[in-house]
Amino acid sequence: MNSDWIGYLAAALTTASFLPQAVMTVKTRDTSSLSLGMYSLFTLGVLCWLIYGVLLANWAIIVANAVTFLLAAAILAVKLHNSLRK
Amino acid sequence: MNSDWIGYLAAALTTASFLPQAVMTVKTRDTSSLSLGMYSLFTLGVLCWLIYGVLLANWAIIVANAVTFLLAAAILAVKLHNSLRK
Numbered sequence: 001m002n003s004d005w006i007g008y009l010a011a012a013l014t015t016a017s018f019l020p021q022a023v024m025t026v027k028t029r030d031t032s033s034l035s036l037g038m039y040s041l042f043t044l045g046v047l048c049w050l051i052y053g054v055l056l057a058n059w060a061i062i063v064a065n066a067v068t069f070l071l072a073a074a075i076l077a078v079k080l081h082n083s084l085r086k
Numbered sequence: 087m088n089s090d091w092i093g094y095l096a097a098a099l100t101t102a103s104f105l106p107q108a109v110m111t112v113k114t115r116d117t118s119s120l121s122l123g124m125y126s127l128f129t130l131g132v133l134c135w136l137i138y139g140v141l142l143a144n145w146a147i148i149v150a151n152a153v154t155f156l157l158a159a160a161i162l163a164v165k166l167h168n169s170l171r172k
Contacts, residue, residue, distance in 0.1 A: 003141035006134050013131025020123030030119040037106030045099025048092050055089035 011064040018071035031079040039076040046072055097150040104157035117165040125162040132158055 025031060046069045053061030111117060132155045139147030 007138045010131050010134035010138055013127050017124045017127035017131055021121040024121045033116040033119045035107040035110045038103045041099050041103035045096050045103055048096035052093045052096055
């Protein structure tokens with residue numbers, strides 16, 4: 001059985017999962033229970049995946065992580081804004 | 087230049103990133119600004135990555151996603167518990 005399809009499903013789910021969080025965070029501006037440590041490390045990690053995809057010229061890795069990077073960076077921006085305003 | 091090292095760095099960062107969120111969520115029990123949609127989709131997606139790693143017998147994918155799955159599932163459990171109690 002070709003396992004690629006579950007890889008694509010995994011990438012789609014983990015990428016899409018940040019959309020509801022990004023929408024909720026941008027709408028409510030509430031980041032009280034979001035960890036700044038998580039979104040800092042995660043956004044940096046996704047950026048590394050993006051660079052890795054570019055080095056391999058692998059469009060699946062590039063597209064999935066470019067979308068995730070934008071969503072995670074938006075959440076991080078709201079969290080940072082709230083943290084700096086305290 | 088061998089690009090593997092940035093792949094391992096990316097995996098380490100995105101895996102480790104869920105530790106501060108899991109600790110914060112389990113400690114504070116506050117999940118008000120966490121999206122149930124995100125953690126449901128994300129936990130399912132990481133489970134798919136884990137199955138994908140097993141199918142490929144790729145230990146890096148297996149270990150990274152097993153750790154992420156445990157952390158994300160812990161966060162999802164607290165979020166579900168709070169949602170069901172309302």
